[in-house]
Amino acid sequence: MFTKTSWIKLPRNVVVGHDVLGEVRDVVADTHLRGRPLVVTSPTPHEVAAADIVAQYEAGGTDPAIVEVDTASFDAVERVIDAAEASDAAYLIGVGGGKAIDIAKMASDRCDLGFVSVPTAASHDGIVSGRGSVPEGDTRHSVAADPPVAVVADTGVLADAPWELTTAGCADIISNYTAVKDWRLANRLKNVEYSEYAAALAEMTAELLVESADSVRPGLEEAAWMVVKALVSSGVAMSIAGSSRPASGAEHLVSHQLDRIAPGKALHGHQVGVAAIVTEYLHSGERGDWRAVRDALDAIDAPTTAAGLGIDDELLLEALTTAHEIRDRYTILGNGLSEAAAREAVAKTGVI
Ligand SMILES: NC(=O)C1=CN([C@@H]2O[C@H](COP(=O)(O)OP(=O)(O)OC[C@H]3O[C@@H](n4cnc5c(N)ncnc54)[C@H](OP(=O)(O)O)[C@@H]3O)[C@@H](O)[C@H]2O)C=CC1
Ligand SMILES: O=C(CO)COP(=O)(O)O
Ligand SMILES: [Zn+2]
Structure with a gap:
């Protein structure tokens, strides 16, 4: 008897192009995600892109919460989960390199909230993947996590990165x-x-x-x-x-x-x-x-x-x-x- 099952989870919207950073709110609006986002970022991506995303939401009458992470660790995932609960976030937006995106992906999976991926560097292939990768002690955990609902990759931002x-x-x-x-x-x-x-x-x-x-x-x-x-x-x-x-x-x-x-x-x-x-x-x-x-x-x-x-x-x-x-x-x-x-x-x- 054939008993195999395959469940492939993929993003719904993948938007790549010039100046698309300015469209994050519109791309999200095209999904089922509604309400107040929590923006998860790290220091440089905060300046390069997250501040712009926060401004977009503020201009539209929403006040997003924001949290900065500086290491890819389970502690950082816990901190983001706490921030999501404290701010009553409806979904998470990960803005940055692999670190910020992985942490946001793993925290949103744990909270059962949708997640949007906004890479600021073309530095790793976790941008759309349904995996999060974090070290713990002497080992490395590569855990399944729901992939982003949407990805917004601004080629201008990526080309300006080191x-x-x-x-x-x-x-x-x-x-x-x-x-x-x-x-x-x-x-x-x-x-x-x-x-x-x-x-x-x-x-x-x-x-x-x-x-x-x-x-x-x-x-x-x-x-x-x-x-x-x-x-x-x-x-x-x-x-x-x-x-x-x-x-x-x-x-x-x-x-x-x-x-x-x-x-x-x-x-x-x-x-x-x-x-x-x-x-x-x-x-x-x-x-x-x-x-x-x-x-x-x-x-x-x-x-x-x-x-x-x-x-x-x-x-x-x-x-x-x-x-x-x-x-x-x-x-x-x-x-x-x-x-x-x-x-x-x-x-x-x-x-x-
Ligand atoms: N889940 C998956 O499937 C995959 C996960 N990964 C994971 O991704 C991580 C590696 O990703 P990587 O992006 O290299 O690491 P980081 O997220 O640490 O980013 C590397 C550096 O680039 C900086 N940076 C990011 N964007 C910009 C920008 N636009 N301008 C200037 N500086 C910028 C960051 O700044 P700052 O220090 O301020 O953050 C950081 O110093 C690893 O943890 C790896 O395990 C990799 C591949 C696949
Ligand atoms: O970096 C990755 C793929 O490029 C993710 O793989 P790992 O499962 O080894 O963390
Ligand atoms: Zn890799």
Whole structure:
């Protein structure tokens, strides 16, 4: 008897374009969301975009509540839940990078309130995904959370953001190659549930971005457009999969471990990019595709070495050899990469 069920949750409105920040209130009005919003943001995105959104609501006679978060943590999620209850918020608007958006997404899921995603940086593929990702102690939780009801991505705001945020988003997409390889491996070796549609979408998204690398240049709004479309597409792949598997494999384990042992040194996307060079080497060997991954990162100005990340060589080696402990997710790292193998891989790929 066939007993499988698949429940794919996707946003209702995804609005991408020039000056769409000014349309947040109208985009929300086109959904079922009504009442007083709680704007969840972080310091820079507050100035860059959240203040404008608050002004839109005030001009329309609504006084939105606002809360700032400064770390991606469960404490921050609790603080936002308290703020939502105290302000009697009807829905949440996450304005910022991955941190603010994840926190808003997870808090709104817990409060059973709708959530709107307003990215101020094309730096990560959690913009539309139905996942929230937060560290806790020695582990990393990637939890299911309802995806945003609406997404408003202003390409002018994204193009004005520091260039390295955009290159981090590109690297997060390029890491789909190795993530999908890990997913297929886990499916073959551990019978992990696998979706060919989600895998194909994640890979195709990376492919299209790499093919367009020449047009991904600083300050170009068209580049912001291309990158944010790829981030949306990658987030949809995660929603189809019902997990972050299409976009998160061993390279993400290494990045999450770096967040623990070398916090705040480099952006999420840059860390997964450098780690992907190494995990691609582990998948396909010296003559394999690791050069293509490195060259793709290089072509969009993303770092390709530990030094480029500003991370000490020994710390990267520690992350590589301990990354398998971060969560129960089978990857090419198996039950752990030995120090000798890690040293060999970083030397062969020039990552160290
Ligand atoms: N849920 C999911 O599916 C996914 C989640 N993630 C998560 O997302 C996070 C990484 O996202 P990321 O965006 O790199 O991290 P942050 O949200 O920390 O943003 C990085 C930096 O960019 C700044 N910033 C954001 N927008 C602008 C702007 N327009 N101009 C100037 N500075 C700006 C932030 O400022 P400030 O310090 O003021 O906030 C911050 O310093 C990680 O926690 C990762 O786990 C990543 C991929 C997928
Ligand atoms: O960063 C992500 C995908 O790019 C989310 O994946 P995680 O589940 O590893 O947090
Ligand atoms: Zn990522």
